[in-house]
Amino acid sequence: xxxxxxxxxxxxxxxxxxxxxxxxxxxxxxxxxxxxxxxxxxxxxxxxxxxxxxxxxxxxxxxxxxxxxxxxxxxxxxxxxxxxxxxxxxxxxxxxxxxxxxxxxxxxxxxxxxxxxxxxxxxxxxxxxxxxxxxxxxxxx
Numbered sequence: 001x002x003x004x005x006x007x008x009x010x011x012x013x014x015x016x017x018x019x020x021x022x023x024x025x026x027x028x029x030x031x032x033x034x035x036x037x038x039x040x041x042x043x044x045x046x047x048x049x050x051x052x053x054x055x056x057x058x059x060x061x062x063x064x065x066x067x068x069x070x071x072x073x074x075x076x077x078x079x080x081x082x083x084x085x086x087x088x089x090x091x092x093x094x095x096x097x098x099x100x101x102x103x104x105x106x107x108x109x110x111x112x113x114x115x116x117x118x119x120x121x122x123x124x125x126x127x128x129x130x131x132x133x134x135x136x137x138x139x140x141x
Contacts, residue, residue, distance in 0.1 A: 038083050043114070047079050067128050074124045078117045085110040 018026050038044050054075050058068050088110040096103040 034083070038086055041082075041086050044079065044082055044086065047075075047082055051075050051079070061128075061132065063128055063132060067131075071121075071124055071128060074117070074121045078114070078121055081113050081117045085114050 017023070039048075054071070058071060063071070089107055092103045092106050
């Protein structure tokens with residue numbers, strides 16, 4: 001079934017899926033749209049501020065490139081999990097506008113995932129600083 005010259009529809013009435021380069025371009029647009037929408041979330045903005053501080057400190061600290069990479073990937077993990085948390089909350093709010101125990105559970109577990117990645121980031125930073133201090137003050141003597 002053809003609705004206009006540029007789009008065709010399959011039996012379900014949905015537009016046919018894009019393929020190849022068209023798919024990659026469309027997916028990139030959807031992803032950038034998602035980043036834009038996520039940037040309006042307060043928690044994501046807080047984590048971006050955390051990231052700016054994170055990168056400034058990484059420029060100053062004499063960590064190995066491996067340590068800087070681990071700390072950077074861990075920060076990105078926090079942002080990714082926060083974006084998933086935001087998506088879960090949006091879906092739960094649409095699916096269950098009234099209070100439901102399962103909706104609360106979904107939101108709480110998603111929030112716990114964010115908290116866990118923040119703890120992981122803190123532990124990684126703590127270990128990096130402890131290792132740097134040990135090498136600087138004890139191992140060099």
